[in-house]
Amino acid sequence: MEKYFIGIDHVQVAAPANQEDLARAFYAEKLGFKEITKPANLARKGGVWFQIGQQQLHIGVETNFEPAKKAHPAFAVHNATEVRKNLELQEVEIIYGDELEGADRFYIYDPFGNRIEIIEWL
Structure with missing residues (x-):
C-alpha cells in the first residue's frame, strides 16, 4: 500500500x-495563512479552510468541542x-x-485551545 500514498493533503483541527x-x-491575520473557499456542500456545516504551501488546514465544527491535549499539527517554517x-x-x-x-521548535495554542507546533529543521 505504501506506493499509493504520496503525502498529506490536509490536517483538520x-x-x-x-x-x-x-x-x-488567528490563522489568517496572525499566522498569515490564506483562506480558501470550502465546497458549497461542506460550507453549510460551518468551519473554515486555509492553504499553507501545498497542504491545507481545515477548521471543522465539532459538537461538544474539546481541544486535543497532545495531538497537533506541526507547521514547518x-x-x-x-x-x-x-508571534x-x-x-x-x-x-x-x-x-x-x-x-x-516551539508551541502555540489557537483561540480554541488546539496545540500547534512551529518547527524549523536546521
Missing part, C-alpha cells in the same frame, strides 16, 4: 460552532526565530517543549 471569525483572526518574535509582538504565548536535535 476542531473548533466550537460559530467561531469562524475567531479562526480567521523558515526562520523560527523571526516567526517567534512576530510575541502579536501577544501569542510561546510554549517551549522538549528539545529536538536538529530543530528549532
